[in-house]
Amino acid sequence: GKCIEFNRSKTTMGDVEATILLALSGGADAVVPDSFAFATTSNLDHNSIVGTCKSLQADAYVALSEHSTQFFVLGKEAESIIQNGSQEIRVLNALIAAGEEGLGMPELQSVVGKDVCKIGMGNCLKNKWAKKDKPSGKLIALIADGSKDEVKEHLIALKEAPEGGNIKILDATAYAALKRRKLISLVTRKFYTISRGPSYAPQRTKKAADLTKEMLETGKWKETSFKQYNFQTLGESVGGGYLHPLLKVRAEFRKILMEMGFEEMPTNKWVESSFWNFDSLFQPQSHPARDAHDTFFIKEPAETVSVPEDYYERVKTMHEKGGSGSIGYRCVFKREEAMKNLLRTHTTAISSQMLYKLANQPGGFKPARYFSIDRVFRNESMDATHLCEFHQVEGLVADYNLSLGDLIGTIETFFRKIGITRLRFKPAFNPYTEPSMEVFGYHPDLKKWTEIGNSGMFRPEMLAPMGLPKDVRVIAWGLSLERPTMIKYRIDNIRNLFGHKVDMAMTKNAPICRFEMPEEEEKL
Amino acid sequence: MPTVGVSRDALFAHLGRTYTDEEFDELAFEFGVELDEITSEREEATKSNTVNLSKDQLSRLSDEVIYKIDVPANRYDLLCIEGISRSLKVFLGDMDAPEFRVTKASDEDVAAMTVMKSNVDTIRPYVVSAILRDVAFDEARYQSFIELQDQLHRNLCRQRTLVAIGTHDMDEVKGPFTYDARPPKDIKFVPLTHTDEGTEFDGASLMKHYETEASCKHLKPYVPIIKDSPLYPVVLDSEGTVLSLPPIINGSKSRITLNTKNVFIECTATDLTKANIVLDTVVAMFSEYAADPFTVEPVTVNYVDESQKVVDSYVSPQMYCRKETASVKFVNSLIGIDVDPEPMAQLCNKIQLGPARILPATDEEEGPLLEVTVPPTRSDILHAVDVAEDVGIAYGYNNVVRTVPKTCTVGMEQPINQLGDLLREEIGRAGYVEVLTHGLCSRRDNFTALRRPIIPAVSLSNPANVEYEVVRTALLPGLLKCLQHNKDKSFGGGFKLFEISDVVLPDDKNVVTKTIVGARNARRVCATYSGPTSGFEVIHGLVDRIMTLCEVAPTDEYVASSGTAYVRVHCKEGWHYTIRELKEGSGSSDDVGGTYFPGRAAELLLTSPRTGAEPQVIGTFGILHPEVLGNFDILYPTSAVELNLDPLL
16 A cells, blocks of 8 residues: 555556555455456556566465457557548548539649548549549549549448457458458457455565575574575586696596506607608608608698607618518618607607607616606698597507507506497507507497507507617507597588587587596406 | 498308307407498498499499498408408407418429619519419409508508519410510500500509599509619519509509419518518418418519629519417516416417417526417517517407505696696686687788798698698697687677687707707796777787786886776785887797787787896787787777787796
């Protein structure tokens, strides 16, 4: 009541709310059958009645049932026809008055007006009420009686029909004709039947949306009722920053490899000599991978300044003449080829230097496990899965008398940690490993067998010139970081993962990188 | 890895067995080749992006099933159906490895090649040759013969630069033969490409024709190999008929047809070892079709000097079967298996290393020796490990017991990577979105677009395109390109990006294993803020935050007017930082001042036990110059920082 008194001058939400609640105060089954009619009688805006009802419904003060009704509304032109008759009747009567002589256009316009003339003349001609006299251009009436105005009668019938009841009183052609002339339009109106809700009360207590500091201070939270929370909408965005998915996978792979006892290699060296990238690995100087089609060579600085000379000589001899049980490639080894600078094509260029250091360190060789994850560069044609730079994951173990079985076991341990348990090994070829194996895995996400890595034991022709003891063998495997990341995050084009065209939404929505630990499979 | 397409039905006919696709896939996998794709001529043409055939043309193509088989790059003997089927048959135990025989030449006067050494030395110094007698060609064999040569040219011959193969109908020409190099104008013949028209060319006009004629575009790539040489290599018969103009084209007269019986093969080369391998491979594959299978007739090659004196001479083909030994103990230890000597010799027969036998121990420790026969087709076998590998393949890699090395080591990380990863986490927490950008970029993006002078950067001699000209010397352009491509994002509350990665700078020190390449990587952190206002303080705040995280304290003068905002925390002793205004054109060669808005640029100076008393500039930050923003099409004011992380280690 108070609200109404205070705000008499202006209709407020409070007024509307009070009016509705008051209308339902007559008893448990009090009802407002038609919200629209209610709006009219209480002189309120229907839209604000509906808005208030919905708000009251949310708090269960009222219950609503929705209805709709359809009816025709008469336009301005229709009202004018009811007053003055239809255009064609007015034209006809003017022509009848003019007799057999008929009327020219200007005269007709001056009698009925320009707008009426245009529409009325057209309809008269169409109805064959009048004709146009060819030589004179005058209009002459063809019928003598201009008293029956059907259009006007229809409109009056619609206007005088009871509220909401004017949609079925004429035949379909008549409605169609009036609609075509845009004299009437069909309107659909929604309205509600309002009844009491379970929490009905004559006055509304506003529910709080959230717990506030003030409520805590005053203790008001105890008597406050809270709005229901909508549990079917998403929470608010957390904001903050986001890490890149590929680098999340890198972090996880680093962790896994360190758990396995591997030591990270210093791979922050993108520019490399052909000597370390190829020759030291016993990759022949005529090997196709050393073509400009596959490798980025460097214009500036084009050449390596220095390499360890005694080791260089041993590598050269191994290529040209062999040794340590090998017949070598028996082809000419050119210094200028070895000294060509390039962007490393694999991190194995660093592995090679680490093994050389391992062999020549004070105190001599000690067994080691090394790993790296870093960028490599290939001059390949780029497509959905290839860019000219990508990240290579590489692991190697150097120890006495390692076997292919050790390599398979190590690879198995690694892949088990990233959720791939079913592995198959295919004989393969690599210039610097022998034996070499491609690793195939049954991918739990892809649900198929796919190549997941490459591996092998470094050739003795590579290890002997470094000065590693004869029985030391080195097992190694590698894979790209991009492919497992693309599988994990369901990215099908590498450009959506690596580079400046990446959509930040991808980064923001990428989950944390953890690999499902496979359950022990039953042994067959 | 080369891919060889073979007809499935023809392959099964060769094998004398049939398989389901799955069974064949399994067999291929165990043997070490990969059934890459199952297709047909029509399917391939339909799927191709490059070949657009009409419906009518498509309907004429065959639906015969083709297996596309990936073959290891070292196995030149698997580049044709003959080689693949033979190897699989031996692997399956259905046949013994063939024994190749070089017979006596049926006419020694004819089976000779004279090489004009001083001439060919200027362009293509070597030739080897062989004769196959009474070969029975049919359509399929003929196609396979041509395709093997194409495969070898592509792979081992390195697009014909190292070796070029010419095969000829021996009965159309008359030996003995000559290999010479002559002025292009003096070499006149009808090339194979013009057999129908019978058009004669000289060497020079032929090169011009191949360079420009669309129908000969498959030959264009080889033209540069000899084009500018004053002398072109040429193989001639005793009547001066041109057999071939290596490495470009053969003559029409000696072309091979389905009726050819006797085949003369010449391989000209710049690498004699490779030439022998190529010749041996062709002979090993196609001597199968000789009247006496696996036999070949030799050709004597004589190198003569200007006075026709023989200076060097050999007989080809080598078809040399080498013995290689490996101790049984070594093979078992390398693969991680335990196979007795005799069964091991048996395994060798499965993989065409037969005949194999066991020799008694010469060294008590090593035990008995496995001796295998390396056929001429296995030029990749250089060492006992190659024998061990093949024993492993015959044993089955997937049958090897899986073990884990007992090596005792401790996991460790590189300090710079550790620092980078820890900072990534923290900067992410500070509300920055991490990006990952390319190490290669254009000179424009790296220098000009940043309003920086062009200074030396590592530049590529064969960039894939203009976007990959140089290795970046700054991370900033990568981040700005990210902003450019994320214009649709909301910048209202500030849009923050960061990256921690490497740039590469010219450097004449950086000695790793006595190697100086002339460049070094530097680890950087770069971050940007874009929003309705420049966010200079935001970026400035990030700089302070990074220093706090790295336990570096601000100098007293720097924080003098900060009031209570500065909370002193424990820092490393002797480590301090300060900032000072950076002005454009401050004189250093890598002047970066122009990147920033005048009066809104700063440099960060670090004092550490390593720098001594003189502080070192480790990075700069500021509001980006509006022209820089314009160059990267960025609509919002942006501030940026780029710091070196290495000095903070």
